[in-house]
Amino acid sequence: MTQRVMMTGNNALAEGAIAGGCRYFFGYPITPQNDIPKYMAEHLPEVGGVFLQAESELASINMVYGAAATGAYVMTSSSSPGISLMQEGLSYMLGSELPCVVVNMVRGGPGLGNIGPAQSDYWLATRGAGHGDGRCLTFAPASVQELHDWAFEAFPIAQRYRAPVMILGDALLAGMSEPVELREHREPPPRRQEWAVGRPREGRQRAIVNSLWTDVEVMEALNQRIAGRLSEAQANEVRWEEYGADDADIALAAYGISARVCKTATDDLAEAGIRARLIRPISVFPFPVKPFREWSQRVSRIISVELSWGQLIEDVRLAVEGRCPVDLIGHSGGVVFTPEEVVYRVKELL
Amino acid sequence: MSETRVGHAEAEVLYHRPAGLTDVQMRYCPGCTHGTAHKLIAEVVEELDILERTVAVATVGCSVYAYEYFNTDAVQAAHGRGPAVATGIKRVSPESIVFTYQGDGDLAAIGLSEVIHSAQRGEKITVIFLNNAVFGMTRGQMAPTTLVGQRTTTTPLGRDPALSGMPMMICEMLSAIPGVAYLARETMIDPKTVRSAKRSIRKAFQSQIDGAGFSLVELLSTCPVWWHKQPLEAMQWIRDEMLPQYPLSVFVDYDG
Amino acid sequence: MKKRFEVVINRDHCKACGLCIEFCPQDVLGTSEQRNEAGFYPVEVKRPEECIGCMNCALMCPDACIEIYTVVVEESVKS
Numbered sequence: 013m014t015q016r017v018m019m020t021g022n023n024a025l026a027e028g029a030i031a032g033g034c035r036y037f038f039g040y041p042i043t044p045q046n047d048i049p050k051y052m053a054e055h056l057p058e059v060g061g062v063f064l065q066a067e068s069e070l071a072s073i074n075m076v077y078g079a080a081a082t083g084a085y086v087m088t089s090s091s092s093p094g095i096s097l098m099q100e101g102l103s104y105m106l107g108s109e110l111p112c113v114v115v116n117m118v119r120g121g122p123g124l125g126n127i128g129p130a131q132s133d134y135w136l137a138t139r140g141a142g143h144g145d146g147r148c149l150t151f152a153p154a155s156v157q158e159l160h161d162w163a164f165e166a167f168p169i170a171q172r173y174r175a176p177v178m179i180l181g182d183a184l185l186a187g188m189s190e191p192v193e194l195r196e197h198r199e200p201p202p203r204r205q206e207w208a209v210g211r212p213r214e215g216r217q218r219a220i221v222n223s224l225w226t227d228v229e230v231m232e233a234l235n236q237r238i239a240g241r242l243s244e245a246q247a248n249e250v251r252w253e254e255y256g257a258d259d260a261d262i263a264l265a266a267y268g269i270s271a272r273v274c275k276t277a278t279d280d281l282a283e284a285g286i287r288a289r290l291i292r293p294i295s296v297f298p299f300p301v302k303p304f305r306e307w308s309q310r311v312s313r314i315i316s317v318e319l320s321w322g323q324l325i326e327d328v329r330l331a332v333e334g335r336c337p338v339d340l341i342g343h344s345g346g347v348v349f350t351p352e353e354v355v356y357r358v359k360e361l362l
Numbered sequence: 363m364s365e366t367r368v369g370h371a372e373a374e375v376l377y378h379r380p381a382g383l384t385d386v387q388m389r390y391c392p393g394c395t396h397g398t399a400h401k402l403i404a405e406v407v408e409e410l411d412i413l414e415r416t417v418a419v420a421t422v423g424c425s426v427y428a429y430e431y432f433n434t435d436a437v438q439a440a441h442g443r444g445p446a447v448a449t450g451i452k453r454v455s456p457e458s459i460v461f462t463y464q465g466d467g468d469l470a471a472i473g474l475s476e477v478i479h480s481a482q483r484g485e486k487i488t489v490i491f492l493n494n495a496v497f498g499m500t501r502g503q504m505a506p507t508t509l510v511g512q513r514t515t516t517t518p519l520g521r522d523p524a525l526s527g528m529p530m531m532i533c534e535m536l537s538a539i540p541g542v543a544y545l546a547r548e549t550m551i552d553p554k555t556v557r558s559a560k561r562s563i564r565k566a567f568q569s570q571i572d573g574a575g576f577s578l579v580e581l582l583s584t585c586p587v588w589w590h591k592q593p594l595e596a597m598q599w600i601r602d603e604m605l606p607q608y609p610l611s612v613f614v615d616y617d618g
Numbered sequence: 619m620k621k622r623f624e625v626v627i628n629r630d631h632c633k634a635c636g637l638c639i640e641f642c643p644q645d646v647l648g649t650s651e652q653r654n655e656a657g658f659y660p661v662e663v664k665r666p667e668e669c670i671g672c673m674n675c676a677l678m679c680p681d682a683c684i685e686i687y688t689v690v691v692e693e694s695v696k697s
Contacts, residue, residue, distance in 0.1 A: 036454060062453045066446065067479040074443035074476070078419075078450025081437045086450070104440050203454075209435035210455035213414035220429050222420075222438040373687035376623065377676040388681055392633035392658070397680030404682075553641060556677045593635040 015194045021185040024156045024192045025115060026051035028163030029087055033200030034113070035061035036086040038075035040068055040094060043127045044183040045117040048089040059197070069094035073101030073114075080110040081221040083208030085167045085200040089115035091183075092125060092133050102176050103142025106238060107223030109207070111170035113163070114148070115179045117186040120346035128346015129184035129269055134323035137178050138297040146238045148178040149245055150297040152267040156190035158294075164195045169249065171205075173241045180296065182319070184269045184348065245298050252300035253292040257282065260289035262358070263307045265328045266317040267293045269348065274317050277354035284355065286362070296327070304331035313337045315361060317354060320344055380404035382413055384433045393593020395583040396424055398550045399492060400431055402560045403461070406567055407434070416459045417451055419444045421473075423465035424498045442473025445480035448487040459570055461488040467497040470506040470530050477536075477578075484541025484575040488566045491532060491578055494585040495604065502588035506530035509607055514588070533580050533613050543575030543616040544568075547608060549582035551597040555610070562612065574616040582608055620691050623671040625663050628683040632660035638675035638684060644668040647675060 019027065026048045029037075037052040049065060056063040066072040072088045079086040090098060095116045105112055118133045120126040137150040149169065153159045162179050170177040203211060209219045225231040253271075256264075256278040266274040271292040281288045289311065291303045308314060313336055316325035321342050329338050341357045343349055382404025390396045407413045413434065420428035422441035429436035435458075439447040444462035452460045469477050469491050477489060496514055497503040504514045504521060507529050511520040521529075533547045544566045548559035559581060566577035582604050584596035591599060612618070625646065632654065638661055639647045648664040661683075663669075669686075676684040 036450075038450065064449070064453060064483075067475055070443070071446040071449075071476055071479065074440065074446035075450035075453070077439075077443075078437060078447035078452075079454045080450070081447075082451055082454040084454045086454075100440055101443075108438070209417050209437055210415075210451055210458040218433065219435045220438075221436070222429055224426060224438055373624065373689045376671055376686040376688050377673050378685050379628075379682045383682055387631045390680065393635035393637060393680060395680055397682070398678070401680070401682045553672075553674045553677045593637055594640055597637075 014196070016191055017194065018189050019156060019192045020047060020187055020189050021156045021159045021181060022047035022117070022187070023051050024160040025163045025179070025181070026055070028160035028195060029113065030055055030059060030061070031195040031197045032164035032167050033085045033198055034087050034167060035059065035200055036079045036084050037061070037063050037088065038066050038072045038079070038086070039088045039090065040066050040072050042091045042094045044119060044186045045089050045091050045115065048115065069097035070101070073098040076112050077101055077105055077108070077110065080105060080112045081108070081208065082210040083203035083205040087113035087115065089117070091117045091119045092121050095133065095136060099140060099142040101142070102148060103144050103146070104223055105176050106141055106146035107144060107234070108221050109174040109238070110221065111174055112176050113166045113170055113179065114176050115181065118180065118182045120344065126346045127183055129182040129319060129348055130344060130346060131182060131268060131270060131319035132321070132323065132344060133180065134296065134318070134320060137180050138327070141176065145235050146175070147242065147297050148176045149173060149249060150178045150180055150295070151251070152180045152294060152296050153185065154268050154271045154292065156185070156188065157192050159185060160192050160195065167200070173245050175238070175241065180268065182269050183346070249295055250298050250300050251294035252303055253294060254303060255290040255292065257287035257289055260287045260310070261312055262286065262362070263289045263291055263311045263314045264317050265291050265293070265304070265314055265324060267296060267324065270317050270319055273349050273351055273354060276351035277358070280351055280355045281358060286358065288358070299327045299331065301331040304328055305333070308332040308335040311336060313339060313361070315339045315341055315358060317341045317349065319348065380408050382407045382433050383431060386430045388431050389427060390424060391587050393584060393586045393596060394424070395550045395581070396492060398556065399490060399581050399583065400428070402556070402563050403490060404432065406560065406564045407459070410564065410567055410571065412459045412567065412571065415457060416461065419448045419451070419460065419462040421462060421464045421468045423468050425463055425465060425492065426499065428463050442468050442471070443476055444468065444473060445476040445485065445487065445489060449480055449485050452485065452487055456486070459488070459567065461490060461567070463490045464492065465498065466491070466493045466495065466505040466507040470532055478539070481536050481539045481542050481576045481578070486570050486573055486575060488570050489578040490563065491580045492583045493532070493580050493608065494583040496585050496588045498585050498588055509603060529607055531608070533578070533611070536578060537613040541575050542578070542614045544577040545614040546612040547580040547582065547610050549600055549605070549610060551600050565615065565617070569616055621688050622667065622691055623669040624666065624687040624689050625669055625675065626685045626687065627661055627663065629654050629660040629662070631681050631683045632658060633681060634658040634660055635680060637678040637680070641674040641678045643672060643674065644670055
C-alpha cells in the first residue's frame with residue numbers, strides 16, 4: 013500500500029534513494045542540501061546501510077568511487093561549489109566505468125555564490141564531468157515527487173551505463189514541501205558484477221578498476237566504449253514533457269523549477285491570446301532533441317527560460333539547427349521568475 | 363665423493379618469489395626500494411593467508427602501476443585520494459583487507475587531508491608510505507619530506523626552510539591520533555632493517571585483520587635516479603642523512 | 619648427508635643494482651659477462667658452494683629475482 017506524505021524535496025529524494033536500494037552515502041555539509049545527509053544518517057543504518065560524513069567533497073566523491081568499485085549502490089549529494097570539487101572524481105568514475113548517483117542542488121554562483129535557487133550548473137552537469145570525453149547522464153526533476161522517483165530509478169540506470177547519474181535540483185526544489193507517493197522499498201542486487209573488486213575470490217581472475225592506459229589505442233578503445241554506452245542512453249533514456257497549445261505560435265524551453273513557473277506562465281499567455289507550447293526536458297543529457305526539432309518547424313521562435321545567463325539555450329540552439337530564432341529569458345544569482353515576469357518578458361520579445 | 367643432485371621439485375624451498383606478486387617485471391629503477399617494499403607486502407599477505415581477500419589501492423607516483431604488480435584485486439585512485447578510496451571499499455566490504463600504497467608526494471602533499479582523516483576515523487585500512495624525500499615520477503621535485511639543503515629541481519639551491527618550511531614528520535603527526543592502531547617508521551637499507559620493515563608490515567596488516575584501527579608503516583626509501591646516486595650510495599644516504607631527520611621507531615602498537 | 623644451498627637468479631628481471639653482491643657475506647655472487655634483453659649485466663652465482671643460506675641476497679633484492687633452495691647432498695664412496 014503506497015503512502016502519501018508531505019515532504020521536502022531533500023527528504024523525498026533521500027527516501028527515494030533508500031527505497032531504490034541505495035545503501036552507502038558519503039557526503040559533506042553544504043547548503044541547501046544538508047537534509048539529505050541528515051536523512052541518510054538517520055535512516056541508512058535502519059536498512060543495514062552505511063552513512064559517513066567525509067572531510068570534504070573531494071574525499072566524498074573518492075569514497076563513492078571506492079564503494080562503486082565494489083559494485084555497491086552508492087551516492088553522494090552536494091551543491092554547486094561542492095560539485096566543482098567532485099569533478100575530478102566524476103572523471104575518474106567515467107574513465108573507470110563505474111556507476112554512482114550524484115545529486116546537485118544548484119545554488120547561486122559562480123564562486124561562493126549564495127544559497128538561492130539557480131540553474132547555472134547546466135554546463136557543469138551535462139558537459140563538466142571533469143576532464144576528458146564522457147558525460148554524466150543527467151536528469152532534472154521539477155517536483156518533489158519527481159525528485160523521489162528519479163532517486164529511486166537512478167541506481168539501476170547508473171549500473172546499466174556504468175557511469176555517474178546526476179540528479180539536477182535547485183535550492184527551491186530542495187526545500188519546498190509537496191505531497192509525495194512513496195515507492196516501496198526494494199533491496200539492491202548482490203554485488204556480482206564481473207568488474208567489481210572485493211567479491212569472494214573463488215578461483216576467479218582478480219578484478220582491476222583503473223583509468224590509466226598508457227597504450228593510446230587501449231585508451232581510445234575505452235573512449236569508444238564509453239561513447240557507445242552514451243549513444244545507447246541517447247536511444248533509451250530521453251525524457252521530456254510538453255504542455256500547452258497544440259497550435260502554438262511560440263515554444264518555451266524550461267526544466268526544473270523554471271518549468272513549474274512556465275507552466276503557469278503558459279496558461280497566463282493563453283489568456284492573453286498568445287499560444288505557447290512548453291517543452292520541458294526531464295533528461296538534460298541525453299537531451300530531447302526530437303521535440304525541439306519538430307516544434308522549431310512550427311513556431312516563430314523558441315524561448316529558453318532558465319535561471320542562468322544562457323546554458324540550456326545552447327542545447328536548444330543545437331537541436332533547433334537554425335530553423336527558428338532562439339531567445340533567452342534569464343535570471344541568476346538566486347533570483348527566480350514569477351509567472352507575471354515571464355509573460356511580460358515574452359511579450360517584450362514578440 | 364659424488365653428489366646426487368635432487369632436482370628443484372624435491373629440494374626444499376628456502377625462499378621463493380612471493381605469491382602476492384604477479385609475474386610482471388616491476389618497472390622501478392635499479393636499486394629503488396619500491397620493489398623491496400612490494401616484495402615484503404606480497405610476502406606478508408601470503409604468509410597471513412589473506413591474499414584472496416586483499417584489495418590494493420594504487421596511487422599516483424612511480425608506483426602508479428602497482429595494480430600490475432600485486433596479485434590481488436586493485437583499484438587505481440587519483441593522486442592523494444587513496445585513503446578515501448580505501449575507506450569506500452572497506453565500508454562496503456569490511457571482510458576485505460584494504461591497503462593503500464603511497465609515495466611522499468601522494469600522501470604528504472596532495473593527500474594529507476585524506477590520510478589524517480582516515481587515521482582520525484580509525485579507518486580499518488593499512489597505509490604503506492614510501493618516503494624517498496622527492497617526487498620521483500615527475501622527475502625530481504621537492505616533496506614535503508625533502509631534507510633541508512637537499513637539491514631538487516624546484517629547490518636548485520637546496521631546500522630553504524625560510525621558503526618552504528621544514529621536512530614533514532608524518533609518523534610524529536599521526537601518533538597523536540587515537541584511532542591509530544599500528545604506526546611505525548622503518549627502512550630497507552640492510553638485511554636487519556629489511557627484516558624489521560617486514561615485521562612492521564606484518565603487524566600493520568595483522569592490526570587490520572584484528573579490526574584494531576588504522577595502520578601505517580612509513581618506509582624510508584631510495585630514489586637513486588633523482589638523488590643522482592648509485593643504489594648502494596643511495597642506501598648510505600638514507601643511513602647518513604635521512605635517519606637523523608627521520609628516526610626509526612614503532613610509534614603506536616595496539617598489541618604492545 | 620649435508621645440505622647445500624642453491625641460489626637461482628631470474629636474469630631477465632635482474633637490473634644489476636648490485637645490492638645482493640654487496641650484502642652477500644660469502645662472495646657467492648658476481649656480475650655476468652652476458653647482457654640480458656634489457657641491456658643490464660645481471661648478477662650470477664659465481665661460488666655456489668660457499669652459500670650458507672643466509673638469504674641476505676633475497677632480502678635485499680628489489681626485484682624479487684632471487685629464489686633459494688636447500689638441496690640435500692648424498693655422499694657415496696667409490697668402491
